[in-house]
Amino acid sequence: MNYQLTFLDDSRRVQDVWEANFETEHTAICWMWLAGGVCALHDDWSMMELWCRKCCASPVKECPRAPSGREDCCIARVPASFLRQSGKSEQHRRARPLILIVERDEFIATSHEGMVLDAGYSVGASWPDYASAGKWLSAHNPDAAIIDVKLQDKSCVELAKKLSVREIPFLAVSGYPADTPGVNRIFRPVPWLEKPVTPAGLQLALRSIL
Secondary structure, three states: OOOOEEOOOOOOOHHHHHHOOOOOOOOEEEEEOOOOOEEEHHHOOOOOEEEOOOOOOOOEOOOOOOOOOOOOOOEEEEEHHHEEEOOOOOOOOOOOOEEEEEOOOHHHHHHHHHHHHHOOOEEEEEEOOHHHHHHHHOOOOOOEEEEEOOOOOHHHHHHHHHHHHOOOOEEEEEOOOOOOOOOOHHHOOOOEEEOOOOHHHHHHHHHHHO
16 A cells, blocks of 8 residues: 655655554654555644645645645644554554663673563564664554663663653663662653563563563
């Protein structure tokens, strides 16, 4: 099905968005409006803004160039977390939840992978840096994530923000206590595990967010 989807800030093709189930690293996506093409979760369109990419520099209620009766001219910009494929009910729950691991220490990452598998989950991917994990998230939708929090590294905060926008739960792992000065407030409400992590501790933390 060709819905003529596109991004506001790059030229990704329709297939990339479709395969990602309208979930991307961007806060919002946009598409050419086609009747029945997309649905809002809970039928709530209150957050929608209509844009005409060719002729408008700001949001408009309707496209001034749209022929009467046509619904395929404007581009709608909507937060990705509000979208799903049309006709699709709630996202299918995996038998083995998919976990993203972000850990810069290879030995620790391997240990966490084993703990995740032993707990009955699947490892979607394991990355040593936040940038690679962010790119992976542009095309995948894990059920939860384990983030190695490194103080004074803004990229871990950016990754946490991407997960939050996507409503993907995550837990933090660090060599520092949760109350260490400098810990970003985005990590305050999530489970915080100090290294070395135990299998029981990791399993309990994952259960609390899934």
